[in-house]
Amino acid sequence: MALSCHRQTGACRPAARSSRRAAPRPSTAVVAATASAVPASKLIDGKGIAETIRSEIAKEVAVMKQQHGLTPGLAVVLVGSRKDSETYVRSKKKACAEVGFDSYGSDLPADVSEEEVLKVVEAYNADPRVHGILVQLPLPKHISEKRILDAISIEKDVDGFHPLNIGSLAMRGRDPLFVPCTPKGCIELLERCKVPISGRKACVIGRSNIVGMPAALLLQRRDATVTMVHSKTPDGQRICAEADIVIAACGVAEMVTGDWIKPGAVVIDVGINAKDDPTAKKGYRLVGDVEFESAAAKASLITPVPGGVGPMTIAMLLQNTLESARRAVTGEKVAGH
Numbered sequence: 622m623a624l625s626c627h628r629q630t631g632a633c634r635p636a637a638r639s640s641r642r643a644a645p646r647p648s649t650a651v652v653a654a655t656a657s658a659v660p661a662s663k664l665i666d667g668k669g670i671a672e673t674i675r676s677e678i679a680k681e682v683a684v685m686k687q688q689h690g691l692t693p694g695l696a697v698v699l700v701g702s703r704k705d706s707e708t709y710v711r712s713k714k715k716a717c718a719e720v721g722f723d724s725y726g727s728d729l730p731a732d733v734s735e736e737e738v739l740k741v742v743e744a745y746n747a748d749p750r751v752h753g754i755l756v757q758l759p760l761p762k763h764i765s766e767k768r769i770l771d772a773i774s775i776e777k778d779v780d781g782f783h784p785l786n787i788g789s790l791a792m793r794g795r796d797p798l799f800v801p802c803t804p805k806g807c808i809e810l811l812e813r814c815k816v817p818i819s820g821r822k823a824c825v826i827g828r829s830n831i832v833g834m835p836a837a838l839l840l841q842r843r844d845a846t847v848t849m850v851h852s853k854t855p856d857g858q859r860i861c862a863e864a865d866i867v868i869a870a871c872g873v874a875e876m877v878t879g880d881w882i883k884p885g886a887v888v889i890d891v892g893i894n895a896k897d898d899p900t901a902k903k904g905y906r907l908v909g910d911v912e913f914e915s916a917a918a919k920a921s922l923i924t925p926v927p928g929g930v931g932p933m934t935i936a937m938l939l940q941n942t943l944e945s946a947r948r949a950v951t952g953e954k955v956a957g958h
């Protein structure tokens with residue numbers, strides 16, 4: 622896939638397919654840049670890149686259906702009625718339909734027992750129509766996340782959260798069957814934007830199992846020198862200000878300001894936080910873990926929020942599910958890999 626991406630002259634977004642076509646409609650990222658006075662040339666258009674990936678996936682699904690009669694299937698388990706989780710689950714099912722996957726859903730009440738959730742997971746483990754299973758996080762407090770994630774068959778663990786998949790990510794000479802979607806999306810953005818990783822200094826802010834820790838491992842596997850900064854790190858700002866690549870995943874709204882950013886660094890903002898804004902239609906707007914304007918003034922490339930990493934999370938989920946379906950087609954043996 623061709624990308625127009627140049628750190629001095631152009632934002633990193635999917636290239637128009639033909640120079641004779643009409644000028645592409647400005648992406649959300651470009652519109653956001655105009656509104657916030659950050660040059661579009663600095664923006665990594667995650668929304669546009671995710672759309673490109675989704676259309677690549679749709680093409681492959683059509684071929685898979687035609688040649689092998691196989692439709693990739695994703696099972697989505699939602700426990701409780703958190704509004705944000707409901708929104709993400711809806712988006713995932715919609716994305717499945719758009720690329721031609723089947724999706725299966727189990728919406729369980731917030732007071733469901735752990736045993737009931739385990740039964741649902743086991744049923745999907747045994748269902749040959751299901752190539753990927755995800756349990757939307759966070760789970761209610763009375764349910765052990767560890768027990769539920771451990772129960773997902775590693776061959777269907779498209780979220781990449783099973784300890785065997787994470788463990789393989791941490792070991793040299795081993796490859797996980799699946800890589801967690803958000804950190805995978807961060808790396809995909811860097812690679813599609815042709816940001817060099819090998820030999821560069823990277824700083825990952827935050828050490829969650831879902832994002833920070835796997836993001837650091839993925840950067841290290843690509844030969845970056847990685848430092849992790851977290852809530853107990855003395856002088857995280859100074860460490861971060863030495864990095865060529867920053868992945869911010871600390872979950873604190875706008876914590877990473879321009880003072881944390883080395884001039885010319887590439888900044889990937891994983892945070893999604895609601896910030897009160899009486900001028901916004903809903904009374905709030907979404908901001909990242911990075912203070913966008915001050916960081917953009919220093920960065921060579923930066924992801925916006927929304928429209929940066931978020932859409933990549935779902936694109937990577939589809940990619941992982943497709944990979945699992947491909948393994949079903951080829952009969953690749955993966956158990957005990």
Ligand SMILES: Nc1nc2c(c(=O)[nH]1)N[C@@H](CN(C=O)c1ccc(C(=O)N[C@@H](CCC(=O)O)C(=O)O)cc1)CN2
Binds near residue numbers: 755756928933934
């Ligand atoms: N089982 C999982 N649970 C959770 C994951 C995950 O990867 N697997 N990640 C997050 C939530 N998440 C997906 O589940 C997710 C978050 C954000 C987005 C997204 O597209 N965000 C948009 C903004 C959306 C909005 O307007 O609210 C953006 O950033 O542009 C997609 C998926 C926690 N749980």
